[in-house]
Amino acid sequence: MDFHAIAQRAIGDMPPETRFRPEDAEVIRAHRDLILPLAEEYVTSFYDVLFAHEPTRDVFEEGERPEREATQVDFFRRIVEGPHDDEFFAWLAFVGPVHVVRQVSNPMMLAMLDYMVLYVMKKFRGHEDAEAVTEAFVRLGATLGAIISYGYEVAWQEALQNVVGMPPALVQRMVHEEAQRMFPLRSHGAS
Template sequence: MTKIAEIAREALEQMPPETRLRPEDKEVIARHKDTLLSWTPEVVQAFYDTLFAHPPTKAIFREGERPDREKTLEGWWRRTVEGPLDETYFAWMAKVGLVHVVRGVENPMMLAMASFVAEFVERKSHEAKLPEADPLSEAFYRLSMAVGAVITHGYDRYRALALYNVAGMEPALLERLTVEEARALLEELRRES
């Protein structure tokens, strides 16, 4: 298994089974493939209108980049809706997370937009009065959580790896030092309150 596929698997396995994307979620998404695809222009437009309306997220983009970004998101949406939502898909999501790290996109921005997509599907499926609006919304909520978990885990893992490559600090040592620092900070916060 490639390193990136391993990172994706690690993230998904850390999620309690009750919270993961289930076979019935994939099935309900597959049953609504055509409807979901018909929402492509709207989801893409709403996604980028949201990012461009907020100065910290707008600042990530280069002048004139939006048309290219719209195309990549369109590709992501199509691949997500058409499936399969398998190991290859989540390994790709871990890689997409890294592409964003290179551009300075922070985890809160990624998580917020994963949630934006879930909320978009919920609103649209209820507006369209789809008989399966609730299961479809839940499927996208679970999918967004899984995508967010993979992306943020990839970010953590590669930061540790970068530190190892740059400064020779073993990931296990970084982990231990982080826990110790967090403990000290927590004690300080408790003393203050």
């Protein structure tokens, strides 16, 4: 898989108004002294939420939580500190397949990205820059979700191609034709 290409394609599909931008990175970095100390408490609550819900709890193996918490703390610090460069976004495209392997669904992942955004929003309530910080995190969450979920989709497609042993273009055409058959849309000529 070409993780750089996946990240660029996901970002390219997002209307520019919705993407994480350099100004957002600046806003987050400018408030790093308030955001970074939240890391540990945020991650503990993140895993409390996942472990309180059976479908998400079932993803984890016995004794795995400390390791996963450490990864999320590093991840949170990385999204605050940057750099938000091509390497960072390409690495996020790799997080999708990692989740496929562990059977973490996109609904689980996307819901927890919203959890992160809401967490920061609540902590900044009443702060003079609350709106700017919240907006930056909303666009960050949307961009992370786009890249990770697209990486997930591509990993699925490639695994399927390997299983059925067909060239990618052929599989994609067959899937598209089958989807049109299953879900005929009026706007595409069906009556």
